[in-house]
Amino acid sequence: MKISINRLKDFIALDHSPKEIASLLTGSGLEVEGIGRFESIRGGLEGVVIGEVLTCERHPNADKLSVTTVDVGGEIVPIVCGAPNVAKGQKVVVAKEGSVLYPVSGEPLEIKKAKIRGEVSQGMICAEDEIGIGHSHAGIMVLDTDLPNGTPASQYFEVVSDHVLEIGLTPNRADAASHLGVARDLKALLKREICLPSVDQFKIDNNKRSIPVEVESAIDCPRYSGLTISNIQVGPSPNWLQNYLRALDLEPINNIVDITNFILHDLGQPLHAFDADRIEGGKIIVKKLPKETSFVTLDDKERKLSGEELMICDQKGGLCIAGVFGGKGSGVSDSTTTIFLESAYFSPDIIRKGSQFHGLKTDASFRFERGTDPNMPVYALKRAAMLIKEIAGGEISSDIIDLYPHPVSDLSIEVTYANIRRLIGKELAKEEIKTTLENLDIKLLSESETGFTVSVKPYRVDVTREADVIEEILRIHGFDNVPLSENLKADYLAEHPAKDLNKLQYRLSEILSGLGYFEIITNSLTKPIYAEKSGFLEVNKNVEILNKLSEDLGVMRQSLLFSGLEVMSHNINRRQKDLKLFEFGTVYFKEESGYREEKRLAIFLTGDRAAESWLAPSKPVSFPDIYAVVELILEKMGIDNTEVKIIHSAPFEYGLQIDLGTKELGKIGLVTEGLGKLAEVKQEVFFADLNWDLITKKSKGLKKYSEISKFPEVRRDLSLVIDKKVTFDQIKKVANKAGGNLLQKVGVFDVYQGDKIESGKKAYALSFYLQDNEQTLTDKVIDKAMSRLIESFEKEVGALIRK
Structure with a gap:
């Protein structure tokens, strides 16, 4: 949001430099992200x-x-x-x-x-x-x-020079989305009065062109105001108005539209001007239109209505998507001579629905969907009408229509001095508290020894609780003005685990990066369709967002799979087909008892193992590649005694499930072709989904390097014929148990299944690495260890040792 320093000075006396003003606003919660310079030439x-x-x-x-x-x-x-x-x-x-x-x-x-x-x-x-x-x-x-x-x-040439503040407005501060809103904060910070432009000279010239208004739903449109202005001359705006708009990066259009934009950025109240001669039947109706109704907006696009957006209509059809975007057929043109000027207060929910459904983000919808001031429409209407008469001529040819059946009341909030002291961490003088609230237009209704009751105007949509009022006091007093105590304390002391979880994650990220993997960070919001079509996620566990930014970002993710696939799709479409990615992220679930979230580690692998080279042919990645990475992670984290089992369930064509005791540690496998295509990925993707919370809980910490043994390592090989159902993981466990401290590593270097061995069997060629860190192994010790291994294989997995 851009704010003109020159225009701020029309609201409040300022003798500070732009940097000083920026510092004051940033300290109060309106973060100034930059200061620009505007010059008309x-x-x-x-x-x-x-x-x-x-x-x-x-x-x-x-x-x-x-x-x-x-x-x-x-x-x-x-x-x-x-x-x-x-x-x-x-x-x-x-x-x-x-x-x-x-x-x-x-x-x-x-x-x-x-x-x-x-x-x-x-x-x-x-x-x-x-x-x-x-x-x-x-x-x-x-x-x-x-x-x-x-x-x-x-x-x-009357060159205008101005400084423009770029404010990173947070969603809760809808009240500050205007020059008046920023001036209100400066009023409290500097203890100076605000000067609002007077509308005392406003008057009705005649009643020759009254346009009646009907509002079908006062819930969606609590207040609707308007008037008619006749005999106007549409043309270019004067230089002062064009310079004001250009300073805010807005392009001047014509004097009528420019004045509505001026009022929006000046007072935070969106207005809309209709060509009165194009209002069929001479009547405005605020209502919803049926689903699939066609409507052409100002950008020449035909849109199909959802049936949920609020429309400004005449007796023929839609004129405007209320609070969002105007219609092509009713806008102001060079030939317009009479306008109907609208100034309304719409329900934020109904505007948000319309804006999101049509993907239209306008200056008006930005303000309406966050909440505007229900007490501003008539004042803004008078101010705009006076400017139009001054700049475009004409006469006000109707009374002000103001439909406001259920006025929005001020909010009453009780505050105690004890809570002010507790939450701010400092004793503030009662006079300072009262003065601050008064300067913020928060009226003191009653007071006692222990606290007070205040009345908050409805334009402060973010001040609804005692804590909000205290936050207002604190931000004006200044966060930097609260000293840190020598003995810091808190009402709640959290558990401090012995493990540094951030360090564990950082170190593991380094390891994966060293293996050529790139870390990604994706949005926690995702498409509802993924849960519906995944085959492994439950739709009823989706955590839905109440104030959705869009339908495509309507729920919190239950899995890191699809956000990772979207990243892959983006890269593959840009000819980056060999990808190694990982992400530490949170997944979210709705349960009967509330909500649950888990931290997961996802690993993605697709394409070729290495780039094409004349030294060796390129080979596509395979399941062992990603399984080796998972094994390395578990080894580095000190996780052992895991069990694996083969799975053929979504989201995998095939894969393995890794269990740690009775709990699932993760799954690895080849993602099904259908799920890949759902995210527009058309090549094989191997995916590992690990429970990071469980890993960190059971981890013994990252393994530290130990001194290299002075004594030699011995390798012995065995060939085992075993049942097809026996996994290498089972063999490895038997070996580790029988080999004791001497057995350092077990590897498989060949697997055979064919007509040369009995049906239902397979042959493993295994390597065993034996080492004693205290002495050189003798043949006798080695033979004894190998005998124990052979005996265990024969007994526990029914192996036949091939000579």
Whole structure:
């Protein structure tokens, strides 16, 4: 949100620099993200003055150039000029040596002393396009003015210079979405009064063009105001209004639309002007239209209505999506002579629905869906009508219609001094508290020794509880003005686990990054359709968002799978097909008893193992690649005694489930083709979904490096024929149990299934690494260890040892 310092000064007396104002606002919760500079003419014509041509002669060495002497105020300078219309006695615009010009097109031009065809030139006599005020380059500008020579050109052209604050407005501060709203905070911070433009001179000229209004639902539209203005002249806005809008990065359109935009950014009240001659039946009806009704908006797009948005209609159909966007058929054009001016207060919920359904985010919907001031419509209407009469002429030709059957009341809140002291952490003087609240337009209703009751105006949609009132006191008092106690304390002391979970996550991120994986961070909001079509997520466990930004971001995710697939799709579509990704993220579930969330670790793998090379052919990634990464994670985290089982359930074509005791630690597998296509991924994706909460809870901490043994490692191989149902994980557990401390590692380097062995069997070629850190192993010790392994395999998994 952009705020003009010049306009703020019309509301409140300010003698502070833009940086000081920014610091005050940021300290009070309106974070100023930047300070920009606006100039109605780029560069502000700095160094450009009014001059007078004293002499003008042909250049001795060039037919199309003239040599002039120009009085620029106390100094006469020679200037070589190429314009055909330059002549003695003219008042001209002169860019002095050292100035910088910003032409309409092209790069900025610094004016330097030069020799042009042998003649010295110490400046430049300017055309319109050369100083950025027009497009003409037919000749130099010749001025009709009595201003003395040397007068800054900025004075002649009435250059406006302004500082513009860029405020990162948080969603709760809808009241501050205007110059008036920001001025209210400065009023409290500086203890100065606000000066609102007077509407005392407002008057009704006649009642020749009354347009009745009917509101079908006072819940959706609690207040609707309007009036008619006839005999207006639509045209360009005056310079002051165009400069105001351009400072806020808005493009002027015409005087009527510009005034409605001015009021919106000035007071925070959106207005809408209808061409009164296009209102069929001469009546406004505020209602909903049937689903699938066609409506053409101002951007020439035909939209199908949802049936839930509120519409401003005439007797024929829709004129405007209320509070969101106008219709093409009823807007103000150059031929408009009579307007119906609307100023309303709409329910935030109904505006949000319409805005989200049609994907329309406008300045009006931004304010309406957060909550505007229900007491502002009539004042804003009068202010706008007076400006229209002043700028576009015309006459107010109807009484003000103000349908407000159920006025929104001020909110009464009780506050205690004890809670102020407890939440702020400092004893504040009662007078300071009362003065602060008064300056924030929070009225004191009653007071006692222990506290008080206040009345909060409805435009403060974020102040509804005692804690909110205390926060208002604190932000004006200043967060930095609350000293830290020597003995910090809190009402609640959380458990401090021995493990540093952040450090564990950071170290594991380093390990995965070292393996070539990239970390991603995705949105916790996701599409409801994923749960509906996933085959493994439950729709009734979706955590729905009440104030949805869009239907595509309507629920909290139950799995990290789809947000990761979306990242993959984005990259694959940009020819990045070999991807290794991981994400630490939270998933959310709705339960009968409330809500639950879990921290998960997701790993994604797709494409080829390595880029194409003449050294070796490229190979696609496979299941063992991602399983090896999961094994490494568990090993590094000190997780052992896991069990695995084969699964063929969504979201996997095939995969493994890893259990730790009775709890599921995670799943790994190949994502089904259908789920990949749901996120627009058309290549194989391997996915691991691990319960990070369980891992960190059971982890013994990251393994530390130990000194390399001085004694040699011994390898022995065995070939086992076993039942097809026996997994390598089972074999590994048997080996670790039988091998004891001597067995350091078990590996499988070949697997055979075929007609050379019995049906229903498979053969594993296994390697065993034995080592004693205290002494060199003897053949006797090695043979004994291998005998124990062979005996255990035969007994526990029914293995046949191949000689």
